[in-house]
Amino acid sequence: MIPVLDARLAAVLKLIRAATHADIGSDHAHLPIRLVQTGRVERCVVVELNPGPLGHARTNVALTGLSDRLEVRQGNGLSPLRPGEVESASMTGMGANTIQSILEAGGERLPPALVVQPNDSPRILREWAARSGFHLVAEALAAGFWSYPVLRFEARSGADPVYDGVPLDAALRYGPHLLRSGDPLIRRQVLDDLTRLTPLAAPGRAAQDELNTAKTALEFLEK
Ligand SMILES: C[S@@+](CC[C@H](N)C(=O)[O-])C[C@H]1O[C@@H](n2cnc3c(N)ncnc32)[C@H](O)[C@@H]1O
Known part of the structure; x- marks a missing residue:
């Protein structure tokens, strides 16, 4: 088998x-x-x-x-x-x-x-x-x-050096190796999160923090 x-x-x-x-x-x-x-x-x-x-x-x-x-x-x-x-x-x-x-x-x-x-x-x-x-x-x-x-x-x-030089919150959410490599699937995930979270976000809501993390991740990917 x-x-x-x-x-x-x-x-x-x-x-x-x-x-x-x-x-x-x-x-x-x-x-x-x-x-x-x-x-x-x-x-x-x-x-x-x-x-x-x-x-x-x-x-x-x-x-x-x-x-x-x-x-x-x-x-x-x-x-x-x-x-x-x-x-x-x-x-x-x-x-x-x-x-x-x-x-x-x-x-x-x-x-x-x-x-x-x-x-x-x-x-x-x-x-x-x-x-x-x-x-x-x-x-x-x-x-x-x-x-x-x-x-x-x-x-x-x-301390794990993989987190050096990557925004910590975005790295914990999306993965430091994946963000560094610019993996197309992680880019898709970040863009999907931005689309999903934008209408839900408002000051004080968890969605606002998640949206900020997605924006930080996108900025890192586009550097
Ligand atoms: C959804 S299946 C995944 C099977 C396989 N690992 C895969 O990835 O295709 C999860 C399996 O983990 C077993 N499982 C859940 N909790 C467990 C635990 N604490 N110890 C051992 N097996 C566990 C379940 O009985 C089930 O067979």
Whole structure:
């Protein structure tokens, strides 16, 4: 069995390379299967909380004949892992709040590299990383039903230099790497925000702050 990854999971795959990896909330296990099949990962732990998706993961892993390198475990977040067991972990296709809860509960099980793909704004994950000893080392946007953000964090000491020279609020909202690269999808997102927020904005409203952030991001993109 060779699963076909959509653009979202293909973008995630490109940001992972490790001897040992864990995919948390894996459902069908397509990502870990392709990670092992393409040689990007030698061994992967597939973690699922819920019985239905856990069954999908077990069936698909069995169909690949790679059960010696893909181990499926039931459990919540990073808790099925032993401290230091994996070099990196991915959490994809979930809300940013769910991913943040998993990271915050991770403690000594948090690996030194993380790849996250939330289905909504990644801002709180950039903020979590900045206060938790992780630097944002890569970002991508994958086209799909909407633009899916993919972020890679690595454990590093000190303030994250990626935010130097970029307006902080715009960088937390849209992504410092994406703004610097002028990615066409981030430009589209900023322009869409300007269109959506302009009629909603008024002094004292949250929409006004969001509109100001979008304007700052556009100015940076057009510099
Ligand atoms: C929408 S699916 C995404 C599946 C796959 N990661 C992807 O990106 O296509 C989210 C999966 O995460 C699982 N999940 C949610 N919270 C979890 C948690 N705390 N620990 C482990 N799995 C979780 C759900 O059961 C579900 O199968």
